[in-house]
Amino acid sequence: MALSKEDFDKLAVLSRLRFSPEEAEEFRNEMDDIIAFADTINNAVSGGTDDIKNTSVNAVAYTALREDAVRESLPNEKILSNVDGSRGFFNVKRCVK
Amino acid sequence: MREVLTVLSDMLRKGEITSQELTEKYISAVEEVNPQINAYVHTTFDFAREGAKKADEMLKAGNAGALCGIPMALKDNICSDGHLTTCCSKILRGFRPYYDSTVWSKLKSEGAVMLGKANMDEFAMGSTSESSCYGAPLNPRNTSHVTGGSSGGGAAAVCANIAAYSLGSDTGGSIRQPASYCGVVGLKPTYGAVSRYGLIAYGSSLDQIGPITNSVKDAALVFDAIRGVDENDDTSVDYNYGGPSANALTGDIKGLKIGVAEEYFDGINPEIKDAVMDAVKLYEKNGAEIINVRLPILKEAMPVYYIIACAEASSNLGRYDGIRYGYRADNYEDIDDMIYCTRSEGFGREVKHRIILGTYVLSSGYYDAYYKKACILRNNIIKRFDDIFNTCDVLIAPNAPTTAPKLGHHGASAVEMYLSDICTVPVNITGIPGISVPCGTDKAGLPIGMQILGKRFGENTILNAAYFYEKTAVSPVKEYEGGVRI
Structure with missing residues (x-):
């Protein structure tokens, strides 16, 4: 299924990615091929509508849950060590004017 | 193949060399060889020297594990406290994790010595390591060819003897395929056998950490050191292997039931097919039983893998917003604009493809048709x-349709590149273990790899089958002559 320009623009917003008009066109064409490839699962013999309704998507079994207990946190200064954290927060430029 | 870790461990214990001397040898080799192959993207030599000093104390005290004092490399997506870990992406430029991954924590407590972080495809998304923001690593066997990917730097470092072993991660073949292209051994353990805590996530239901080594015994030794349940990874499993896997290597394969599926050989280069089938004959000659099995479902594995991997990636990579770590765009107007600019400037092309595809297959209206299906x-x-594993002990298959392609020649399109992963992705989809061992070379002298697959938690069986081949086959691949030669 070809990806319309409108749909591509919506996906870009959902993905928080921005493309120039030329880039968007190039990406959209490439995505057409990739989606056509993904579409080949619809040639599979199994996995019809009833299966879709009745099957859980959890392929991985999560069995080991640890006790819901408070544990020591990482120190604030370590968490902030990768950014400007001079006031004890994740600082960004002023955005409310 | 050389059992580098056994040899080094013996030398260190007998006092024939100290860890500090060995580490200096490796550091000199990295400085000499790395500029030619770009295997390491960050080096941690001072940290390695500190680690070697501690290892020598442990060795002296007589409480050293098998890997104590031995220099190694971590893939650039495995966290270690305070050391650059960037997934070879601009968006994680300058990121220094503030905690150790469980695998590194285990190795460190055994006295392992980390030389640095190894090159990889950006966020482990690729099959050649060419999408690294630091440029591609080069295959030590022939530097005009790729190393494979995504753990290409780690495979190149082990092959070129500038790391005694490395840890990689395998989401769709990223340990086994570069090991195959570089002529070394790569083990992708069972999903859940090794903790993923501290592995920067790509496809969480598929990712698994494992060793890249010079020999099967080396792979078993590293697997023994890193496996086990972890309270920080609730998908990790407390499985009883009945002792160290390295001790289970006997090389006895009499009565081993080996499955061979012709579907694995569709579209495979004839030289690779012949090499793998010769290996199968060697097993048969030595008492294994060969069973032909059918796997028509294999062709469905490729789209299934890319849909699930990209869906998980689009979710996992949502965290890169420029606020808490890594790259932040210089110019922006408000918070939303900052997130858009940071992500658009920070992610490379292939990562953007996969985020968009993942977002598409999870979006309302398409979720049932793609992700759920x-x-x-x-x-x-x-x-x-x-x-199949109810009737066979292992499956034998090729690792990739070709040997290492030339740089820049790996598929004309993204889809062509995806299709090259056909031999490796079923292991990740099913969560089973797989090992890649060298099984010859093509006419150009490039290594060919064979995969041995087993049932979940069947590592001992596949390691033993691989060990047999390594001991019995005649010089499957020439040793690399540079780096630290022991």
Whole structure:
């Protein structure tokens, strides 16, 4: 299924990615091929509508849950060590004017 | 193949060399060889020297593990406290994790010595390591060819003897395929056998950490050191292997039931097919039973894998917003604009492809047709492999349709590149273990790899089958002559 320009623009917003008009066109064409490839699962013999309704998507079994207990946190200064954290927060430029 | 870790461990214990002397040898080798192959993207030599000093104390005290004092490399997506870990992406430029991954924590407590972080495809998304923001690593066997990917730097470092072993991660073949292209051994353990805590996530239901080594015994020794349940990874499993896997290597394969599926050989280069089938004959000659099995479901594995991997990636990579770590765009107007600019400037092309595809297959209206259908087919593929392992102990298959392609020549399109992963992705979809061992070279002298696959938690069986081949086959691949030669 070809990806319309409108749909591509919506996906870009959902993905928080921005493309120039030329880039968007190039990406959209490439995505057409990739989606056509993904579409080949619809040639599979199994996995019809009833299966879709009745099957859980959890392929991985999560069995080991640890006790819901408070544990020591990482120190604030370590968490902030990768950014400007001079006031004890994740600082960004002023955005409310 | 050389059992580098056994030899080094013996030398260190007998006092024939100290860890500090050995580490200096490796550091000199990295400085000499790395500029030619770009295997390491960050080096941690001072940290390695500190680690070697501690290892020598442990060795002296007589409480050293098998890997104590031995220099190694971590893939650039495995966290270690305070050391650059960037997934070879601009968006994680300058990121220094503030905690150790469980695998590194285990190795460190055994006295391992980390030389640095190894090159990889950006966020482990690729099959050649060419999408690294630091440029591609080069294959030490022939530097005009790729190393494979995504753990290409780690495979190159082990091959070129500038790391005694490395840890990689395998989401769709990223340990086994570069090991195969570089002529070394790569083990992708069972999903859940090794903790993923501290592995920067790509496809969480597929990712698994494992060793890249010079020999099968080396792979078993590293697997023994890193496996085990972890309270920080609730998908990790407390499985009883009945002792160290390295001790289970006997090389006895009499009565081993080996499955061979012709579907694995569709579209495979004839030289690779011949090499793998010669290996199968060697097993048969030595008492294994060969069983032909059918796997028509294999062709469904590729779209299933890419739909699930990209869906998980689009979710996992949502965290890169420029606020808490890594790259932040210089110019922006408000918070939303900052997130858009940071992500658009920070992510490379292939990562953007996969985020968009993942977002598409999870979006309302397409979720059932793609993501949910892929999950159903995944369950069917799991069931089919389970059936096969009810009659076979292992499956033998090629690792990739070709040997290492030339740099810049790996598929004309993204889809062509995806299709090259056909031999490796079923292992990740099903969560089973797989090992890649060298099984010859093509006419150009490039290594060919063979995969041995087993049932979940069947590492001992596949390691033993690989060990037999390594001991019995005649010089499957020439040793690399540079780096630290012991």
